[in-house]
Amino acid sequence: MSEPAPSMPLRALLARIWREYLSSRKGSLILSILCAATTGLLTAALLKLLEPAVNGLFLGGDQPIVLFGRFRFPADEALIVIPAAILTVAVVRTLAALGQAALVNRLGHTIVGDIQIRLFGAMIRADLARLRSQHSGGFVSSVLFDANLVREAFTSGVVNYTQNLLTLIAVLIYMGIIDWQLTMVVLLGVPLVALVLRRFGRRTRKAAVGAMAETENLSTALMENLDGVRLIKIENREAAEQDRVAEVVARRQRHVIKGANARAFAGPSSDLVAYVVVAAVMAYAGWRAQSGEMTVGGFAAFIGLLLAAGQSLRQVTNLATVMSEGFTAARRLFAALDIEPEIREAADAEALPSGPVEVALDQVSFAYAGTDAPTLDAVSLRVAPGETVALVGPSGGGKSTILSLLPRFYDVTAGAVRLNGMDIRQVRISDLRDHIALVTQEPFLFDDTIAANIAYGRPGATQAQIEDAARSAAAHDFITGLPDGYATRAGEAGLRLSGGQRQRIAIARAFLKDAPILLLDEATSALDTESEALVQAALERLMEGRATLMIAHRLSTVRNADRIYVIEAGRVVEEGTHDALVARGGLYARLARQQSLDGTPAVEAVA
Numbered sequence: 001m002s003e004p005a006p007s008m009p010l011r012a013l014l015a016r017i018w019r020e021y022l023s024s025r026k027g028s029l030i031l032s033i034l035c036a037a038t039t040g041l042l043t044a045a046l047l048k049l050l051e052p053a054v055n056g057l058f059l060g061g062d063q064p065i066v067l068f069g070r071f072r073f074p075a076d077e078a079l080i081v082i083p084a085a086i087l088t089v090a091v092v093r094t095l096a097a098l099g100q101a102a103l104v105n106r107l108g109h110t111i112v113g114d115i116q117i118r119l120f121g122a123m124i125r126a127d128l129a130r131l132r133s134q135h136s137g138g139f140v141s142s143v144l145f146d147a148n149l150v151r152e153a154f155t156s157g158v159v160n161y162t163q164n165l166l167t168l169i170a171v172l173i174y175m176g177i178i179d180w181q182l183t184m185v186v187l188l189g190v191p192l193v194a195l196v197l198r199r200f201g202r203r204t205r206k207a208a209v210g211a212m213a214e215t216e217n218l219s220t221a222l223m224e225n226l227d228g229v230r231l232i233k234i235e236n237r238e239a240a241e242q243d244r245v246a247e248v249v250a251r252r253q254r255h256v257i258k259g260a261n262a263r264a265f266a267g268p269s270s271d272l273v274a275y276v277v278v279a280a281v282m283a284y285a286g287w288r289a290q291s292g293e294m295t296v297g298g299f300a301a302f303i304g305l306l307l308a309a310g311q312s313l314r315q316v317t318n319l320a321t322v323m324s325e326g327f328t329a330a331r332r333l334f335a336a337l338d339i340e341p342e343i344r345e346a347a348d349a350e351a352l353p354s355g356p357v358e359v360a361l362d363q364v365s366f367a368y369a370g371t372d373a374p375t376l377d378a379v380s381l382r383v384a385p386g387e388t389v390a391l392v393g394p395s396g397g398g399k400s401t402i403l404s405l406l407p408r409f410y411d412v413t414a415g416a417v418r419l420n421g422m423d424i425r426q427v428r429i430s431d432l433r434d435h436i437a438l439v440t441q442e443p444f445l446f447d448d449t450i451a452a453n454i455a456y457g458r459p460g461a462t463q464a465q466i467e468d469a470a471r472s473a474a475a476h477d478f479i480t481g482l483p484d485g486y487a488t489r490a491g492e493a494g495l496r497l498s499g500g501q502r503q504r505i506a507i508a509r510a511f512l513k514d515a516p517i518l519l520l521d522e523a524t525s526a527l528d529t530e531s532e533a534l535v536q537a538a539l540e541r542l543m544e545g546r547a548t549l550m551i552a553h554r555l556s557t558v559r560n561a562d563r564i565y566v567i568e569a570g571r572v573v574e575e576g577t578h579d580a581l582v583a584r585g586g587l588y589a590r591l592a593r594q595q596s597l598d599g600t601p602a603v604e605a606v607a
């Protein structure tokens, strides 16, 4: 495992980026760096041509023209040779620049795609506990924004950096060739420019960190508002929510503006220093030209090169800030990618053979992370194949928690959940989940066709199998009445489907999955009486032959259960059939009386 990403030193960070994202694309990367290097060197070469151009074209004379210190031409060919040389260098430079752009764009965007896919993979495989503790806005802003910052840093950043750094080096070398003493004067100005830019660079980085955090807050606020839109409307809180979002936008803006200003001010400030250097060079060069130690062409080329040096230095420092933004984003991304799920498959996990399954909780205790008191305390229960077992009891007692332990959404803290006697931590996770169908109070439908929603757990199912499942779930008739039947998109229809219809689609999904264990989490409690009757009948067909564990608040739905466990404050306080528990006169009998199931009139409803 790599070291924790947020504190990862730069070298380790670069090594990891190289290993995971760049090494497999070595070819493209090297080619783009070569193109960048060519562009950089030829930019300097174009400026260097100013020297023979001015000397050969304007000052004339019989001196032969020397290009790049080695190609000699007679003086009378100057009018042809110099433009031809400029054109040749310019064309090659343009081709290299185009190649660089195309390669960098492709490389960069493939890397972004890679990061986004990995982030999504990490998110969807993360423990439920972690997903619950973090708002989805954070994941969204990582996937959409942070990944792009990394792209900027490691493609355009690295490649443009190389280009400008090489231009800078080549320009300084050419300057040195023209006049080394003058070049020394220039070099005195470099640390000054670097100092100015560093100062602004630090401000940019700080702003980037702040902006990233606020981008996360903004996506969280947006998603929260969309999720809670009904509540917002019913409470007339639109304006208040807009103000809340405006605050986040303003906070983010402050960071973004600070960063943009730091970046924008860095240029002109370093330009000022550069012009001070140019002024000094002018004075010194003029003095040297007067004493005949420098040609006019040399002087012109020198000034051209000097301006180019300033430009490249500015770019290099600008890119340094882009890269540091990228590093910050990469550290955040790696930190997110590095969190290992705690629910892991044992190395020697075994397959779970298909067929009927007996479920048993054996002295199970459980505490949610970060809570002191255990949520479940030594709970034991069992469900044989074909049996229906109900969990009832006061709100917050731990019934839903028991259901979450079966598919290993959470792992027990003590005791064991067993299937046919096998501890579920010794079973392959995919096998375990293949054996369980879950129907909840508010079934989730994807924005896909009704058919695809039913077949979600069995992607290879045929249309006939899907329709069979829908018939068993009493859903076929209403589905065929939809505009496009089974091909109707649930996203569009989702809003039109009633709670009972959505529930029956979920039941059809469970029929098709045909798992031996069925978990029902208040599957009928959100329905009206008529829908409830339809759904209840479908559920009863679904329960046949399976080990069913159901939670119900309305005791009318559990009176036919083979066994009822009454859960209070994380413990099983009573166990038995409806009649036996009513006769016992304990908590269940009290709940039954409140719901007038024992023949006496209702006193109060149970929450």
Ligand SMILES: Nc1ncnc2c1ncn2[C@@H]1O[C@H](COP(=O)(O)OP(=O)(O)OP(=O)(O)O)[C@@H](O)[C@H]1O
Residues within 6 Å of the ligand: 132, 368, 369, 371, 375, 393, 394, 395, 396, 397, 398, 399, 400, 401, 402
């Ligand atoms: N993700 C979680 N993190 C921390 N505590 C939790 C979490 N989920 C539930 N709890 C706590 O665990 C206890 C049991 O909750 P659980 O949802 O299992 O009860 P329940 O019997 O199903 O309640 P209800 O009938 O109201 O659905 C409650 O005190 C609840 O606050």
